[in-house]
Amino acid sequence: MIRSKARQAFVEAGGNFCRKVGLPKSIGQIYGLLFLSHKPLTLEDITQMLEISKASASVGTRQLIAWGAVRQVWVPGNRRDHFEAVPELRQIVRRAYAEFLRPRLDASEKRHARLESILEEDLGAGRLTPEEHDFCASRLQRVGRLQEQLRTVVPLVEQYL
Amino acid sequence: MIRSKARQAFVEAGGNFCRKVGLPKSIGQIYGLLFLSHKPLTLEDITQMLEISKASASVGTRQLIAWGAVRQVWVPGNRRDHFEAVPELRQIVRRAYAEFLRPRLDASEKRHARLESILEEDLGAGRLTPEEHDFCASRLQRVGRLQEQLRTVVPLVEQYL
């Protein structure tokens, strides 16, 4: 159990946030808990305070470490792993972009190029009339234009964040 | 069934995109299908081409209409509803921001303010030591700073998109 109501509320907010963006709720809770903890916590601390299983805490912390959002620290004279939050939120956001969004955007442009060639095949094979083909081509161009704009905006965000 | 492989691929991409961002797959499929259709489609067209139930198609189209991503058009001499995609992707993205992200950011700032007052209560009630309180306060400030930065960036994005 968590004594402080502020911590409790922050943990809940973290959990809800993750759930909303399609990540495991427990991961948001763990990060929230560590973010407001003045000293590193052990797996057992986490399982007790959040009332989640050891398994969830274990995979959750490792995931957060992989993302660079949590650090593992060793406390002298204590065998257990200790964890603390990496408090540089901006860097975490940046990394999330570089690791998740960016590759997705790249893949999306690749797919777009592939689609345009498939569209030509469709025309050649008679699966589309010339009119349909032209229509689809113009619509795909719109998608391409949006992708370009995203490409322009993204570095801006990266810079101003 | 969809003849054109390009259309088929585009529909799949739309479905996957929605699934990734936590929306019903069928919604992405419907928008993808309409986006590459040179003429408006009926509910039955949609259910047949996407092989989904009438219920899903009905709910999906209405959701898309509510978001301004799809228009309902009446075809003379035909009782059925017809649907066509709104092709202005930028506007749809903007609207998605105004309707989803923006309110969420606002709510997040409200919550942040509430958290800071709860933190004071915790201190007063002895649920946190003064040191813990100060630590939490400084951490919460970081969250506040991130929110400010988001506030700065978001209009930029809106403008350049």
Added chain:
DNA sequence: CGTTACGTTCAGTCCGATTTGAACGCTGGC
């Protein structure tokens, strides 16, 4: 008016993803 064709609604089902408990392997201490 009665009938038929449509779209909507709702309860039930299904599916993917997270969470859990238990078994396992490893490491350090005695």
Added chain:
DNA sequence: GCCAGCGTTCAAATCGGACTGAACGTAACG
């Protein structure tokens, strides 16, 4: 070298949410 303490792994349970089929309400057409 054995034992206890810890973290990890994996199959099974659980959960939330999307999808479906059937019943319903409505409007057009004869």
